[in-house]
Amino acid sequence: MRELTARLATRRARGLYRERLVLASAQGVHIRVGDETLLSFCSNDYLGLANDPRVVAAFCAGAERYGAGAGASHLISGHNIAHQALEDELADFVGSPRALLFSTGYMANLGVVTALSDRHSIVFEDKLNHASLIDAARLTQAKVKRYPHADMERLTTMLANSAVPSVIASDAVFSMDGDLAPLQRLLPLARAHKAWLLVDDAHGIGVLGPGGRGSLAHLDIATQAPVILMGTLGKAFGVFGAFVAGDEPLIETLIQHARTYIYTTALPPAVAEATRASLQIVRSEEWRRERLQSLVDRFVEQATQMGLSLTGARTPIQPVILGSPEAAVAASRTLRAQGILVPAIRPPTVAPGTSRLRITFSAAHEPAHVDRLLQALAQLSDGGS
Numbered sequence: 001m002r003e004l005t006a007r008l009a010t011r012r013a014r015g016l017y018r019e020r021l022v023l024a025s026a027q028g029v030h031i032r033v034g035d036e037t038l039l040s041f042c043s044n045d046y047l048g049l050a051n052d053p054r055v056v057a058a059f060c061a062g063a064e065r066y067g068a069g070a071g072a073s074h075l076i077s078g079h080n081i082a083h084q085a086l087e088d089e090l091a092d093f094v095g096s097p098r099a100l101l102f103s104t105g106y107m108a109n110l111g112v113v114t115a116l117s118d119r120h121s122i123v124f125e126d127k128l129n130h131a132s133l134i135d136a137a138r139l140t141q142a143k144v145k146r147y148p149h150a151d152m153e154r155l156t157t158m159l160a161n162s163a164v165p166s167v168i169a170s171d172a173v174f175s176m177d178g179d180l181a182p183l184q185r186l187l188p189l190a191r192a193h194k195a196w197l198l199v200d201d202a203h204g205i206g207v208l209g210p211g212g213r214g215s216l217a218h219l220d221i222a223t224q225a226p227v228i229l230m231g232t233l234g235k236a237f238g239v240f241g242a243f244v245a246g247d248e249p250l251i252e253t254l255i256q257h258a259r260t261y262i263y264t265t266a267l268p269p270a271v272a273e274a275t276r277a278s279l280q281i282v283r284s285e286e287w288r289r290e291r292l293q294s295l296v297d298r299f300v301e302q303a304t305q306m307g308l309s310l311t312g313a314r315t316p317i318q319p320v321i322l323g324s325p326e327a328a329v330a331a332s333r334t335l336r337a338q339g340i341l342v343p344a345i346r347p348p349t350v351a352p353g354t355s356r357l358r359i360t361f362s363a364a365h366e367p368a369h370v371d372r373l374l375q376a377l378a379q380l381s382d383g384g385s
């Protein structure tokens with residue numbers, strides 16, 4: 001007990017203590033926190049679907065028909081026709097023979113990496129990969145090798161000096177920097193070394209590529225072996241859950257061996273029904289992606305003119321690098337005082353010296369919201385100079 005209290009106190013003293021906001025509204029551009037209404041730039045609801053009436057209606061209808069919970073894991077009696085239909089539609093969406101639903105993206109990554117490696121394997125990971133990919137590799141008995149961010153020369157050397165690897169795993173859009181992984185260069189490396197290439201497209205699926213088919217489609221890479229696509233359904237899709245897409249033997253292997261698939265309760269079928277409605281909107285409403293991109297472009301152009309330090313990415317994840325944790329926290333507080341919610345991201349989530357504001361945009365934002373954010377950022381930099 002006393003040890004925990006001391007550890008928490010140390011964390012607080014270092015300015016690293018984390019606390020949750022309590023939302024009293026649906027997710028959206030304007031959120032209610034206590035008695036404040038805040039303009040939010042920090043959700044992953046990239047297309048503004050989390051509170052779309054059609055998605056909510058499908059959720060309700062699904063609950064009416066199939067109840068509140070699945071009642072069992074997929075392999076016992078929890079696999080419902082709603083799950084099956086969603087898997088078929090997701091496979092069709094990404095152009096893959098099969099797709100398999102997982103309860104979260106975190107669990108999907110753990111399941112894929114553990115099912116495909118053993119103590120003789122080596123798992124290669126980009127240093128900036130999401131925690132779930134890092135944890136997935138830790139959970140295996142495989143050797144784990146992390147290459148410097150997007151450094152294909154280093155990865156080539158590491159692969160050349162290694163026994164046969166099992167998996168090369170990478171975020172497609174990196175969650176803290178918003179940049180795209182060099183997937184066109186990773187693919188031939190994976191092929192040459194007979195490794196799987198696990199592409200975590202949590203931030204690209206629904207957002208990038210023709211029809212929102214994701215980062216692979218954006219780069220014209222087919223979703224077929226050795227590529228494994230992991231997409232999440234709680235971000236651009238606005239619902240919850242995740243899927244893995246690949247060929248028949250891969251998906252059957254996951255059903256047999258992925259412990260995070262086997263030993264957990266299936267998603268509520270109503271969630272699958274809501275996601276089916278969301279998928280239809282993702283596929284058909286191209287204007288959401290166009291609008292999102294024009295907001296991103298508006299922000300990047302003006303922020304660059306203002307001399308803010310961006311990463312060069314053109315995705316809806318736009319970090320403003322400020323340097324010290326104190327600077328990032330102070331900036332976030334100043335924006336909050338003006339009713340704008342933008343989180344400060346500090347080490348160890350990002351490298352020392354690169355503490356930042358992490359701004360995310362949604363198709364539900366208006367150009368005027370972006371302008372209000374830019375004005376507030378301009379005042380910040382005036383205040384600092």
Ligand SMILES: *Cc1c(COP(=O)(O)O)cnc(C)c1O
Nearest residue numbers: 104105106130132171175202232
């Ligand atoms: C959010 C995220 C995940 C986890 O997905 P959940 O469905 O929220 O568990 C995995 N990878 C990346 C890159 C993410 O951003």
